[in-house]
Amino acid sequence: MSTGRRDADGAAQPGARTIAVTAAALRRGETSSLALTEECLRRIAQWDRSINSFITVLGEQALAQAAAADRELANGHDRGPLHGIPFSLKDIFDVRGTATTAASRIRSDHVAAEDAPIVARLRQAGVVLIGKTNLHEFALGTTNEESAFGPVHHPLDETRSPGGSSGGSAASVLAGMAYASIGTDTGGSVRIPAAACGLVGLKPSFGEISTNGAVPLSTTLDHVGPLCRSVDDACMVFRVLTGASAFARATAGQESPVHKEWRDLRGKRFGVLAEYFTAVLDSQIAQRFDQVCTLLTRAGAAVDEVRLPHAADIPPVYLHIVLAEAAAYHAASLDSRADAYTEGVRMRLEMGRYLLAEDYVRALRGRDVLTEEVNAALRSRDALLLPTLAIAAPKLGVPTVRIGSSDEPVRNVMLRLTQLFNITGHPAITLPCGTTPDGLPIGLQLVGAAGHTTDLLAIARAIEDQVGPGKSG
């Protein structure tokens, strides 16, 4: 593996370069937004030719925003914990005056007239937008291999994918080119790359963060969420993206936005999703997940198994919703400019055009059934636990992966543990919980009650203390 990049540059130490730590340093005058931004741009210049995480680098604009952020802080105008922090943004969100490519030649002539609402909120919070990141074309894939701008390479091993579809976002944060990024998650596209890159990735409850101004994939499955270095950082970004700016301002410079009393795991009840969710799982991932459950039990939590009666129906329900909705959005472009799509994405979109309305309706009925089953599993528990990804970051260009004695399609395996919560809309978060013997990150996924994303973040913060970076268990 080509490891050492992050170690050599000092970004690999657990907890290094979090927003929380950096925001405090900014307010102590130990650094400046301009210095942080220049350092991110230096890393982009040094490393991104090989990683390929950015489609557009907003260098001059970012430096101007950083200088303005420094002036405001010097004058006592503190916009909150994200003030002056460099962020990257998946190139699926509109930023006024820049192209929103969605990593497709279809949108080569597009220039956004307005900022997406989440971009406006980030600007209001004082964020420095460092650039727009590469993705799987139109977010329809899990590896970032199909992009008009070429594949994104994993910063820890350039022969591997960082996951997707928000792969450029994850790679940019892992490689220290940004302190956080905003992605979209339709079947796992925030959580999958976050897990593959050892980051925290949050998919909030459906509808909590506006998807306006983002190129849609599937309007009833699409979510927006942050990719960060810690749960505290995810919490701060979530608050800003939902408009809870007063809270965000009040916590600027604090050690953590999550109250200490919420972080005690004693008496917490967790359900481990069984059967379907453990049937296709790499043995190294399974081993670490078992260790994590033991650690949580030792910390005073009650952990039991839970079964969802219709879990086996998750893939067909997901497929019939996502393909039908995506095909509707892309139909006109498929007719007029089919050759402008990458081949694999085009074929999957064309597949959606053959779905029957009656089968889409059956899938919607299945969504109701699955939603009620997840609600029931959470009625007597604080959260559900499962791995985020059934495999570590996959090799680029390899369509199948061996699990046990069978070869499984990479795409299906990568979506297997995340797509349910896009169907049901429950909030879900991934946090790093260890590495494989090869040093590839492993992600732990927590799922909370619908509409209670803040409670889920508090639980995640408590679990991060037990199993996060540096806790080998």
Place this chain on the structure above:
Amino acid sequence: MTVKLWLEHAVQDAERRGLAQLKPLLEALARSTAALRMADWNDDATGGTTAGRKPA
């Protein structure tokens, strides 16, 4: 329309459009659709459900 008939029509149409490479994807989709139609939450006009029914 049965899944079998749907697949035949879909493959014919894809080939007519010069998209023969869609065939394996449509076959996979047909398997997925068959599973979806067999799910026990589906009811029908007779008042019955699909539980235990053989795929069409």
